[in-house]
Amino acid sequence: IGIPTAVVLNDKMGTPGSEVTVDTIKAVMAFQEKYNQSPQGKRRPLKVDGLFGGQTARAFRRFKG
DSSP states (O other): OOOOSHHHHHHHHTOOSSSOOHHHHHHHHHHHHHHHHSHHHHHSOOOOSSOOOHHHHHHHHHOOO
């Protein structure tokens, strides 16, 4: 969903490189945890799994925090 390559995902997560790495997964998990603590996340929490799939991608686009 709007993330065509690992480079783009890493750029969005603030992790350099062209491969999904442990740092990328940690960044995604940190976002998921932060989102779940927000009012939006309390209504519809994300599964904290480090995967940047449909629900996490939509939450990332909408999140203002």
